[in-house]
Structure formats: structure tokens, C-alpha cells
Amino acid sequence: MITRSNIITDIKNTNTIAAIHDLEKFAKIKWGVEDIDLTGLDANAMQGTFAVMDRAIERYPELRGTVKSLKVTAMFETMTANLHGSLRFDSTDYANGNFEIAKQGYANYVELGIYPTGTALEDAGVHELGHMLEARLVKERESDWTLQKVAWEKCKHARRILDSALKRVNLNERDIAKGVRNAFPMIAQGSDDVLVGFYRGLSADVRRGIDIHSISKYATANASESFAEAFKDVVANGDNASGLSKAIMREYENYRREESLTCPCPCPLS
Numbered sequence: 001m002i003t004r005s006n007i008i009t010d011i012k013n014t015n016t017i018a019a020i021h022d023l024e025k026f027a028k029i030k031w032g033v034e035d036i037d038l039t040g041l042d043a044n045a046m047q048g049t050f051a052v053m054d055r056a057i058e059r060y061p062e063l064r065g066t067v068k069s070l071k072v073t074a075m076f077e078t079m080t081a082n083l084h085g086s087l088r089f090d091s092t093d094y095a096n097g098n099f100e101i102a103k104q105g106y107a108n109y110v111e112l113g114i115y116p117t118g119t120a121l122e123d124a125g126v127h128e129l130g131h132m133l134e135a136r137l138v139k140e141r142e143s144d145w146t147l148q149k150v151a152w153e154k155c156k157h158a159r160r161i162l163d164s165a166l167k168r169v170n171l172n173e174r175d176i177a178k179g180v181r182n183a184f185p186m187i188a189q190g191s192d193d194v195l196v197g198f199y200r201g202l203s204a205d206v207r208r209g210i211d212i213h214s215i216s217k218y219a220t221a222n223a224s225e226s227f228a229e230a231f232k233d234v235v236a237n238g239d240n241a242s243g244l245s246k247a248i249m250r251e252y253e254n255y256r257r258e259e260s261l262t263c264p265c266p267c268p269l270s
């Protein structure tokens, strides 16, 4: 019989590969997942993935209980996370015998800048947990499901966090002057490219700090993906994560501490 402490020890010990069934128990007991079925997935791949997800949940304990269901996608469907805490693992990448090939594929994408430097396919579960942090904010701050749905689809809270992270990047006067000088011809022409001109006038270091591409190409898809990629970058790389990823996670902490403006429960005060 597997005890709670044995399961938890097993996942931390990379020399011991737990069976899929034990990993399912681990997620139920330690993360509060209610509904889980990972049948058909590679235990080694899932243990590596769960180990980094567990590190993320220990660092951001508010994630506990956000994942309600962990299941497997249909063949060739990509990983997904939804507002209701349902995560689906890719049945192709994580299947027995496929993971090493999929890992190489992910590494190739890192080379192309599509995913953050210093991350691996095992970190993909952490990206999905980034979406769960956002889902938690949506549920906490939007008073009913119709508003929650819109906020989720429009990346409302991830957008606010991203915007304030971008605003807080320190531009010194010299940088601003260089940007304006570079943008001046576009201003004179009344061109739409003023911001592009300003951006190109900044030093390379400053540009890296405000460029969403500095996280990854995938992070430019929308604000939710920026947030999930920044989360993955910070969990995997710590202090070596991109400056913008670290700024996003700092802003997330500030945002989370703010009082919720609406009462989320159906009490008479809401």
C-alpha cells in the first residue's frame, strides 16, 4: 500500500519511476485534483512533468485546488487548460515511446525562440498552471459566470498585469531621448510607425526589457500566453529568466494582493 509520504517522496526521487496510477494519486492528494485519468501516458515523462509542476505549486500555493481535472487529449490535439480547471495533456507527445522525440521537437522550438530559453517539454505543465493562476484571478474578481467567460476570453486580468509590467520597465532620460530622436521623422510625417521608431531608437538592453519576444515568440500570441510563458520562464529559470518575465510575475504578486472589488459569493452584499 502506498502511503501519502511515500508518494510524495517517490516523485522527488528521479531514480524511482512511479507508476501512472501512483502519479494520479499524488496529484489528488497533494494538489487537490478531483478527477484524473492519465491512462496511456509515459510514466517517466509524466513524473518529470509533475516534479516541475509540484515545484511551481509549492512556490505559488494559491494554485492548490485550481486544477480540478487532469486528463488526456485526443490524438494530435494540443495541451489545453480551461477556466474551470480542466487540464488536458497531449496524448501524442506524452505517449509511451514518443516523449524523447517530442522533447527534441520542443528543443528545436526553443532554438527558434518559439519557447523560452532554458525550458524543456517537462515545463509545459507549468505553462498550463500559469493559465490556472489567471483563471483564479478571473473567478475571484468577476461576480458571475457571464463576466468570467468574457474576462477569460479577452485575457482581461493577464492584460492588466502585462500592461503594468510594461509600464514599470525603467526607461532613463537618455533612452527616452534616443527613442524620440529616432521617432522624429515618423512624427514629422504623421506616420503610424512612431512607436516602432521610438522602440528602434532604444538601446538593445532596454529593448529586451520591454519586448514580449524576449520571453518567447509564443508569448506574443495574446496576454494570457504572455503570462503563462512568463510563469514558465520564471519557474524554470529563476533569476536567469527574461527581465520582462520577472516583471510580469512581480506585477502578478502586486495584483493578487489588491483587494477584490466585488464580492464573488452570492451574498446580499455582492
Ligand SMILES: [Zn+2]
Binding pocket: 127, 128, 131, 224, 225, 228
Ligand atoms: Zn497557453
